[in-house]
Amino acid sequence: MLLNTVIFLPLAAAVILLLVPKGDARPAKAIALAGAVATFALSLAFLGAGPNASAQFSIPWITGALPASYHLRVDGISLFFVLLTTLVSVPAIWAAFSYADQRRLRGYLFLLLAFETTLLGVFTAGDLLLFYVYWDLMLIPVFLLLAGYTDSAAARRAAWGYLIYNGAGGLVLLLGIVGMVAVTRTFEVLGHSFAFSAAAEPWLFAAFALAFLIKTPVFPFHGWMPATYTQAPSPVVAMVAGVQSKAGLYGFLVFALPLFPNAAHRFAGPLVALGVISVLYGAFTALGQRDMKTLVAFSSLSHLGLVILALFAFDITSVPASILMVVSHGLIAAALFLLLGFIEERTRTRDLSAFGGLGARAPRLQVLMLIAAMAALGLPGLSGFAGEFLIFIGSWQTQPVATAISLLSVILATVYVLRVFQGAMNGPLSAPADARITELRPREGWLVAPLLAAMFWLGVWPAWLNDRTPTTVGSHEAQTAVPHKAQAIAESKVLSGLLGASETAR
């Protein structure tokens, strides 16, 4: 019941705020924020469960030849994705209050809250069909927010780019799911293992992988990302970059790897290569950007490339570290995009060469920006460092060359992050004529604060997260399953199986 409440509370708040009469935006704001905060508070209850325990809710949904169930669950992996969603949603929704046209604010908040529900659905669905339903539904609020709540032609092009890229990924995933069902005869695949034919498994894995790589995104499937991150209003980007893009890694961890372990191993090399290319391509491209949001967008590509490297290194340290890294990156990306939004509201431009030295007028903004920037470049004591460090240590064991190349990104990140921070904050004040540089308002400070606090928390105590994520992801469920072959049992102990295989290979 708690699961259903957490998932649908944002949507319920969204519907309620529509009932508020038009005109005065204040009640709608109160309802939206209360809904988001209550969802976060309730989601904390999932922490009470141990590392391998999971909250469950399951009723039959479609019976017959192809059974599917309305199955929700929170386990050691999805727990942190759920918490990330509920945490990031609060500042995102709060930040949206300052949207220029207050008469249209209700629709804006409605879509953000509906988006939160679809995200929570993705991270708690225990049935592949249910997962897909939420996966595809995520597109709609983001598309509408991009189309209806921006005012430039570029933003509307971004809306189409977002829809078509992610729609393509979703449809390929659908094809993969239907192909998979032809073998499994059920959508309830979680914790079970299936024997796919050697001819079919690579294709099915490729279909799943393509969808997840587009969502993450990873080079060369990132075509939608720069425009979306640059053009969307900052609360929307905070949720898309901070939470939605994490659904890609989540899909790999929870569905693609456990279902198709053989193919995952076979494709590990190319996927690691894509990860490394993303790391370098993202970092180098970020170096050359003048638009601050585009710069952070490409830095995002770079950081998430690292996550793909960590995952497909199949190392016992790097795989759990990839979860730490995505959660950390979600916090950092959300905080950065929200802060950049505040800056843009003041300078009326995103062009880094058009303004500078804001710190002189807005010291509090400077401090918060400093924390987020340091987390982004991996300063020890903040969450970014813990994730990267563990990834490098772990990946080095199985993919030394790729890891060595990726280490370059640490230096590049320092360069581009400091360029943004120093250019925008330090030095003499300069800004366009129509800019109104003011100090950070208390609301703006408070709304970013939880994200920054979480960065410190994970930075000084990464074990808090690591101890809760099972190192043998999925295995506890696989053991209760009825596997087809003895061979499959070993492989179904997903990560432990994968890791074991890579151990013997070494």
Next chain:
Amino acid sequence: MMQLPAIDYAVLAPLIILVATGLLVLLVDLVSRQAARNVLYGLGVAGCAASFAASLPLSGRTVTTLSGAFAADRFSWGFDALLLLTLAVTFLLSSLKRAEDGGSPGSYAALLIFCTVGGMIMAGAANLIGIFLGVELLSLALYILAGTGYPRQASQEAALKYVLLGSLASGFLIFGSALLYGAAGSIALADLATAAASGAPLFVAGFGLWLVGIAFKLALSPFHTWTPDVYEGSPLAVTAFMAVAVKAATFSVLARFIYTVFQHDSAALIPVWALAILSMLVGNFGAVRQGNLKRLLAFSSIAQAGYIVLALSGVGSKGLSTMLFYLIAYGFMNLGAFATISLLGDGGEEYVDIEGYRGLFFRRPWVATWMTIFFASLAGIPATAGFIGKLLLLEQALGGGPWGIAMAATLILGTLVSFYVYFKVIYQMFLPAQGQAPQFAGNAAASWVAIAVGATGVMLLGIVPQAFYLAQPYLAAASR
């Protein structure tokens, strides 16, 4: 003395009631020239209900009458129900203030009813003559209906195009039927199976010609060229009827033919698969550039017809119920979409320009929300009937060998293109209104009822598809 076949009137009762309703409408119109058109349409809706009630005892049964020429089984029962629902909704949309009826509501209503009778004959026809009879009855009435918006030049053009190309297609159909008869020595579909197995050239030629005729009625590419013009020119309510009823009735014919005649023989069906692939591509890519909503929905119907063919691939027991599911879903979402269009313009042709929907969401949020849901369903977004339909189609096609896989891949590509097509409309509605905002004044109760019917179907089948499976014992047969 000639032996007359025994007639089971219980089997024909739904048809007889509907024909009687049509005659009654004409009579009332004749006797009382003043009869308000809503009375006539109300009679029509009552006739639908009576006909459906008469068909209830037949549900779940399999009987034939007229010496096996006409069948009433779970397959035809599902189609009959869909056709009657479509007719009732069409009457609702026709009753709007500015709906076009050619100035003669009596004959308009009667023609719609006879159209539906034709469709029901098609759904039950078990021989070539029965099929042709149904097709002709449906088509002839529809040629006239397409022209009932005649003060508009587009409507006259639609009627003329439809009748010229439609007669040509009928020629193919009857010529093909003749050759099939020549090859098999019988007009019964069951007897054609032997000829099909032999692969005689006469049979192949006959099937080819017959298929051209059917493909024309289904608007499968490359026989689709009439569709956009006819959809655009016909009155809105007639277009809605055309999009749903004609497609459903003709698919019932194609499905029964393929299931009865071909015994898992897929080689002869390759042309059908090729038509489906072409339709999915032409329909979706063709819709991209359309600025007129009726033309857009015409291309959409071409693409959707291509999707539905997937249900026939990999001939298996599930195919028919998959097809019926998709057709029902297609019916609900199309009727819903046409109902929202008609709501805004009170049944007139005012809101067929996509650009004209700009800002609708902020003026009429509920209308825009429902329209979004219907178009999302057409695009196959989850939590709508269109999604479950596509899921079932894909599942069916992937079991259909290389052609099935090719069709599944085309469906994915076509759906991606259709995202642009359908979201283009949704996108317009969410843009802030600019300049002189349109009135969007219409608010007729009849449209809302039609929207509610469409919305209930789309949401129910999308969220609780179980509902369809519970009805399964009464719907499309799982066996031949």
